[in-house]
Every structure is written in C-alpha cells, then in structure tokens.
Amino acid sequence: MSGTAEGARNNQVYLKQVPQGLLGPDDMEVRQAPVPEPGDGEVLIESHYLSMDAALRLIVRDSKDFLFRVEPGDLIRNSIAGKIVQSNHPDWAVGDYVVAGVGVQNYAVSDGTGLERCDISKAPLSAWLGGYGVSGLTAYFAIFDACKPQPGQTVVINGAAGAVGTMAGQFAKLAGARVIGIAGGPEKCAWLVDELGFDAAVDYKDGDLYEKLVEAAPDRIDFIFDNVGGHVLDESLRWIALHGTVLLCGSTSQYSQDEMAGPKQYIWLGTMRARMQGFVVFDYADRFETARKHMSEWATAGKLKFAEHVFEGDVQDFGQAFHDLYSGKNKGKMVVKLPAADS
Ligand SMILES: NC(=O)c1ccc[n+]([C@@H]2O[C@H](COP(=O)([O-])OP(=O)(O)OC[C@H]3O[C@@H](n4cnc5c(N)ncnc54)[C@H](OP(=O)(O)O)[C@@H]3O)[C@@H](O)[C@H]2O)c1
Known part of the structure; x- marks a missing residue:
C-alpha cells in the first residue's frame, strides 16, 4: 500500500555545473521522477526538511582532493529529515521520523543503512538537522572535548551567527568562558548578545576587525573557533594568547574561491607558542547520544x-x-521546510 498522495512526483535536484563563486540555482537542474517503490527490506522516506550545510560548497569544487565529491550530473547530496511512509523493513514502521543522507529530493528508498531515528518528543524534527543534529554535535565536541575552555578564558567564534557558531557560543558560555562572536552586520551582532548571551560580538564587515578584537578581548584570545578562515581568521591570529588554540572547524570564506588560501598570520602561532588543531565531528559518533542528553537537559x-x-x-x-x-x-541553522512537513 502506498503512503504517498495520489499523483505525487519526486522532484530531485542535480548539480548542473561546477559553480564559479557562490553556488546557486543556475548551477542546479531540477528533474522529475516517479515516486520510487521500496522493495523487500526497504522503506520509502518522505522528505520534510532539507538541511542547508555550508560544507556543500566545498564538495562541489572541481577537485579530486575531496573524498565526498558531488560532480556535475550527480544528485546533490545532503541530509534530510522526514517520515517513513511505506515500510517493508522489520525495524522501521510507517510514521517513524528519520534523518537520512539521501540527497535533495522529495522521496527516497532506503534499506535502513545510516538512517537515524528521531524522537520528536525530545526535539522538533527540524532541530535534528541543526542544534540537535550535526551542527550542534560539532559545536558540542569542539568546545567540550577539543577546546575545553576554562572559566575566565576568552573564546572567539567566527561564523558565530550560523548553525555551528550559535551552538558553539552557547556551549562556551556554559563552560564559563568569556565569548566573543564575529558575524556579518550589526543586526546579527546585536542578536548574538541579546538573544544568545554572547558577551560581545564584532561585525567583520565594518571597520578594523583587529582593533575591534583587541577592544573586545583585552586579555587576548585563548581559543579561536574557526568556521570561516581567510581574513577573519588572520586578524584573530594576530591577537592569540600565549599557548592559545585555533580549532579548525571549517573555512566557509574559502570554499567559493578559485584558489583557497591558508592563514597569512600564522607567524603568531610560533611567537605565542600556540597551536592549530583539526576537527571532524564524525570522530565522536559513539558519544552523540550523551551529547544530546546534555543538550536536552540544558534546553529544558x-x-x-x-x-x-x-x-x-x-x-x-x-x-x-x-x-x-x-x-x-x-x-x-537554515533548513528548507517542504510542503509535506507535518511537525
Ligand atoms: N569539522 C566538522 O566536523 C564540521 C561539521 C559541520 C560544519 N563544519 C563547518 O562549519 C562551518 C559552518 O557551517 P554551517 O553549516 O554552520 O554554516 P552557517 O555558519 O550556518 O552558514 C554560513 C555562514 O557563513 C558566513 N559567511 C559566508 N561567507 C562568508 C565569508 N566570505 N566570510 C565570513 N563569513 C562568511 C555567513 O554569515 P555572516 O553573515 O556572518 O557572513 C553565513 O551565514 C563550515 O565551514 C562547515 O564546513 C565543520
């Protein structure tokens, strides 16, 4: 029995070309296909929310260096949150909510591999893509495991108003640190302080970023939580504290550049006996449930x-x-809410 509306079609978004500059609609092609039928041991998933992840811009680059590339002609890969609407699988029932890495489409068949069950009594379905999902988990382990800021230390987070940044700032506050966000525009900066409890926020699009950081962090910066790289990272490196840490979470400012550039101000790492550390959230997969338990308690x-x-x-x-x-x-966290969403 089909759990889909009569006449339903499956819209799918494919990468048309390697983008120049920002990735947008002209780089994509929408195709329509019939809703697929699940076979034995399979389920049909209806997409309710599409995850919007800055990292997609990195994997559509024309570079063989990346393991998880999306190439022209490929379905654009990303995570969705949705509902099982048909099931021939013993572990999954119609009505179960899931997060799945099935790409940008309305419907997908899965044999259950990699499906994540979402208990929407704990967090709304969309949050399983954001704060309660990969973005929040990234921030959680980056702060509490990789950085471990101590009360009174200063953490500067760039990309602060984004999916990872908003969570990282709140976690660093929970750890007792002084937290300074860097974001684009005065409205976002005010929101970080007024709504999310950051101690200060600096607009990287206006004025001398270095001078503003010196003013906001008079005792220098113990941790740079780097989501964007480029000029924003460089100006922060100039004010790193003795034995400071740069947590390399992402480099959003570089993903759209023809030539991605590394930090120009790395010399301060030597002088200040500081370090840069790479980070990938999936190294912590066996502890995701513990992190979510803490997040749920704090949210409540x-x-x-x-x-x-x-x-x-x-x-x-x-x-x-x-x-x-x-x-x-x-x-x-940005998500696209699809017409099928019921929660
Ligand atoms: N290491 C890991 O395991 C891991 C996991 C997840 C994500 N990440 C990384 O985390 C970073 C943040 O991802 P996200 O999904 O949370 O995205 P996001 O921060 O929600 O969205 C992107 C934001 O980047 C900012 N931005 C765009 N162009 C910029 C530029 N040229 N310079 C400075 N800022 C720019 C914009 O904010 P403004 O208005 O402030 O410019 C935009 O809102 C990405 O680099 C991603 O690759 C890493």
Missing part, C-alpha cells in the same frame, strides 16, 4: 536555544536557499 532548563532559520519552499528552491545561506541571510 532554558540554558540552550536551538536557533533556526526556516526557508519555506520546495525541493526546487534548494539552490536559492543555498545562495541565501552564503549571503548570510540566516541566523542559526
């Missing part, structure tokens, strides 16, 4: 907010939503 106690930017649209709007993400239109 009013100490943690899952900030979300909902783009209402359909699968074919993915390209515009992604362009909006890189234009900085989001505060918190």
